[in-house]
Amino acid sequence: xxxxxxxxxxxxxxxxxxxxxxxxxxxxxxxxxxxxxxxxxxxxxxxxxxxxxxxxxxxxxxxxxxxxxxxxxxxxxxxxxxxxxxxxxxxxxxxxxxxxxxxxxxxxxxxxxxxxxxxxxxxxxxxxxxxxxxxxxxxxxxxxxxxxxxxxxxxxxxxxxxxxxxxxxxxxxxxxxxxxxxxxxxxxxxxxxxxxxxxxxxxxxxxxxxxxxxxxxxxxxxxxxxxxxxxxxxxxxxxxxxxxxxxxxxxxxxxxxxxxxxxxxxxxxxxxxxxxxxxxxxxxxxxxxxxxxxxxxxxxxxxxxxxxxxxxxxxxxxxxxxxxxxxxxxxxxxxxxxxxxxxxxxxxxxxxxxxxxxxxxxxxxxxxxxxxxxxxxxxxxxxxxxxxxxxxxxxxxxxxxxxxxxxxxxxxxxxxxxxxxxxxxxxxxxxxxxxxxxxxxxxxxxxxxxxxxxxxxxxxxxxxxxxxxxxxxxxx
Numbered sequence: 001x002x003x004x005x006x007x008x009x010x011x012x013x014x015x016x017x018x019x020x021x022x023x024x025x026x027x028x029x030x031x032x033x034x035x036x037x038x039x040x041x042x043x044x045x046x047x048x049x050x051x052x053x054x055x056x057x058x059x060x061x062x063x064x065x066x067x068x069x070x071x072x073x074x075x076x077x078x079x080x081x082x083x084x085x086x087x088x089x090x091x092x093x094x095x096x097x098x099x100x101x102x103x104x105x106x107x108x109x110x111x112x113x114x115x116x117x118x119x120x121x122x123x124x125x126x127x128x129x130x131x132x133x134x135x136x137x138x139x140x141x142x143x144x145x146x147x148x149x150x151x152x153x154x155x156x157x158x159x160x161x162x163x164x165x166x167x168x169x170x171x172x173x174x175x176x177x178x179x180x181x182x183x184x185x186x187x188x189x190x191x192x193x194x195x196x197x198x199x200x201x202x203x204x205x206x207x208x209x210x211x212x213x214x215x216x217x218x219x220x221x222x223x224x225x226x227x228x229x230x231x232x233x234x235x236x237x238x239x240x241x242x243x244x245x246x247x248x249x250x251x252x253x254x255x256x257x258x259x260x261x262x263x264x265x266x267x268x269x270x271x272x273x274x275x276x277x278x279x280x281x282x283x284x285x286x287x288x289x290x291x292x293x294x295x296x297x298x299x300x301x302x303x304x305x306x307x308x309x310x311x312x313x314x315x316x317x318x319x320x321x322x323x324x325x326x327x328x329x330x331x332x333x334x335x336x337x338x339x340x341x342x343x344x345x346x347x348x349x350x351x352x353x354x355x356x357x358x359x360x361x362x363x364x365x366x367x368x369x370x371x372x373x374x375x376x377x378x379x380x381x382x383x384x385x386x387x388x389x390x391x392x393x394x395x396x397x398x399x400x401x402x403x404x405x406x407x408x409x410x411x412x413x414x415x416x417x418x419x420x421x422x423x424x425x426x427x428x429x430x431x432x433x434x435x436x437x438x439x440x441x442x443x444x445x446x447x448x449x450x451x452x453x454x455x456x457x458x459x460x461x462x463x464x465x466x467x468x469x470x471x472x473x474x475x476x
Contacts, residue, residue, distance in 0.1 A: 092116075092148030092233055093187055094180075097166035101470030111166065112191060113183040114418070116158060117235040118248050120178060122147040138254035146234045146248075159461075168465035171215070171420040174458050179419035181222070183232055189224040190232045192413030193469060197351045200268065201475035205342040205463040207330065209272035209420075211445075212427050212453030215462030218267040219414035223293050228252045238417075239263035239294045241281030241310035243302050260302055262295045262310050264409035268347055273330045273339040275432035275445030277318040278347070278361060280385070282397060282405035283310035290408055306398040315395035315402050317361065317385050318431070321444040322375035329446065336370050337363050342463070343370075348472050349410055356407025359385040364476060420462050422453035 093113040101107040123132050126145050134140035154160045159172030160180065171178055184191040193200075206215050226237035229252030238247050239261035247255050265281035283291035286301065291309060300307040319327040319336070327336035337343055343365035350358040361384065363370040374383045378392035390402045397405070422428070429435045432445030453460070468475040 092121075092150075093183065094151065094154060094160070094162045094169075095166055096162055096169060096182070098182070098191075099466075099468040099470075099475075101468050101474035103471050103474045107468055107470070107475065110185045112185050113187045114162070114169065114180045115183060115233055115235045116149070116154070116160065117179045117181070117238055118146055118230065119235075119238075119246060120158060121149070121234065123248060134254050134256060136256055138256055141254040146230055148234075163465075168463055169418060170461055170463050171418065172458075173213070173420055173422075173453075173460040177419065177421040179238075179417060179421070181232070181235060181238075182416040182418075184224075188232065190222060190226065190237075190415040192224050193219065193416060194411060194413045195219075195349050195469060196356060196407050196411040197349060197472070198470060199346055199348040199472045199475055200469045201344055201346040201467070202268075202464055203342055203344045203466040204269065204271070205465075206271050206273050207340050207342075208457075208459050208461055210452035210455070210457070210460070211272060211274050211432055211447035212451030213272045213420070213422050213460060214270050214428050214431065215272065215464075216267065216417070216419045216421070217269040217464055218265060218417050218419075219410075220265050220417055221263040221291075221293055221409050221412065222415040224413070224415070227294065237294075241265040241283060241314070242312055243297050243310060260297045262291065262297045262302075263293060264291060264310075264406065264414070265314075266406060266410070266414065267314070269345060270431055271339075272428070272432060274447050275318070275320055275428075276328050276339075277316045277321075277431050278359070278385070279314040279316040280359070280390075280402055280406045281311050281314040282400075282402055282409065284397075284400050284405055285309060288400075290405065292412060311395070311397040311402065313395065315385065315390035315393060315397075317359075317372070317389075318444060319373055319375060320446065322377055322382075324373045324375050325446065327373050336373060337365060341365070342465075344466065344476070346476060349407070350472070351407070356403045356410065357386065359403070361385075416467075418464055420460075422451075424451075424454060427451040427453075 093115050096112055096114045097109050098112050099107040099109045123144055123146055124130060125132055125143055127143065132141050132144035149157060157175060158178045159174040160178050161170050162168065182191045183189065202217060209215055220240050222237045222239055224232070226232035227250060229249050230236050236249055238244065240263060243260040243262040245258035245260050247261060249255060250259055250261065262283055264283045267279040267281070270277050270279070283295065285291060285295065295309055297309045301309040304312040326333050328334065328339060330338065330340040343363050346362050348360040349356055350360060361372045372383055374381050377389065380388070380392055382389045387401065387403050390396060395402065427433065427449070429447070429449060430444065433447040433449055434443045438444065
């Protein structure tokens with residue numbers, strides 16, 4: 001704060017104990033985020049006088065906060081100090097159950113939590129409840145805070161809800177989508193999933209998502225502490241392989257310079273009811289060393305191409321693009337996964353020695369196991385993702401070794417993100433349609449140029465449930 005400070009009194013009492021419509025004719029970027037500036041941090045106040053008055057049967061503590069005093073090294077004139085959320089309030093979290101599994105011991109449920117990304121939260125001055133706006137100087141937002149939505153606000157403002165048994169997360173699109181992150185069972189830090197040599201399973205219902213929508217469940221190598229500042233409970237610290245510049249805060253300071261945040265990314269699932277793709281997006285520095293955590297790219301390494309620090313296009317496993325046009329979908333001739341009803345998705349990260357060598361995928365629907373289909377790419381048949389497959393697809397990341405880099409990130413630990421989004425400018429043709437950069441007549445999905453995401457259909461939603469991870473062969 002600047003100017004007057006508030007007196008804080010604390011009294012301690014001593015005694016006393018729809019059914020989806022079928023696909024119509026033949027249509028990673030982050031979710032669009034509310035505008036607003038990045039929060040700064042509150043000033044550190046250390047001048048505190050405590051007078052304790054003992055009275056019969058109890059005690060009263062009076063804490064007087066003095067203005068203008070700080071402890072230790074103070075912030076520089078242009079730096080934003082560390083924020084402290086105002087007063088008691090809702091946690092801003094949604095409890096959510098996940099399970100960790102072993103072959104011998106089965107699956108053990110744990111009550112974790114979900115939090116929505118900081119960019120979706122109201123960023124305001126608690127003194128006058130006005131939305132904060134800052135331009136060039138992070139200090140302009142030094143007094144600003146992010147809100148902590150309660151369960152009702154998650155539903156009303158973000159169209160987000162968790163089932164009463166804590167096993168299912170529903171993301172609707174009435175308010176334009178959302179992105180949430182998984183916290184660990186302490187609810188204080190993001191859960192860093194170490195999945196090299198393990199498997200991950202979830203159940204998905206994308207039956208109401210038309211062409212142009214994207215329900216995405218994926219991993220990013222965010223820091224477990226949310227890169228400081230407001231911290232994980234406020235959804236800070238986001239990064240991905242597209243090197244986003246939109247986070248409101250970075251390490252507790254307003255991101256007025258649109259600083260890019262690059263990190264390794266693995267997309268388990270990007271899909272609607274017409275198409276689906278699994279994609280690796282590894283990152284590596286120019287000197288050949290791994291990008292561990294977040295990297296701030298500069299110049300050419302921020303752009304797509306061989307000089308990029310991250311493989312922005314990635315190596316994708318898309319059955320439709322690989323020639324099996326009826327493996328996944330909601331039409332009558334589907335031979336594999338029927339997207340008109342729920343099914344489970346299992347991804348296995350198989351190692352050779354200490355390195356990731358293969359990523360296998362299979363599904364379960366109506367009690368039946370459905371393997372990823374054999375598809376021919378460049379004259380070779382594949383039923384999983386390997387470096388040979390990525391080379392055949394032309395996704396070599398300039399020969400750096402797609403899977404090995406991805407595997408090291410999986411070993412270090414990655415944070416789970418769950419989102420629902422669309423792209424009004426470009427649609428989802430890179431996933432479900434006919435992108436202009438592909439050969440004439442070649443389709444990546446059945447949607448062509450169709451984008452139904454901007455319809456008035458308020459029933460568009462994705463449901464993620466029964467998330468499990470652990471030893472290979474333990475989650476099904």
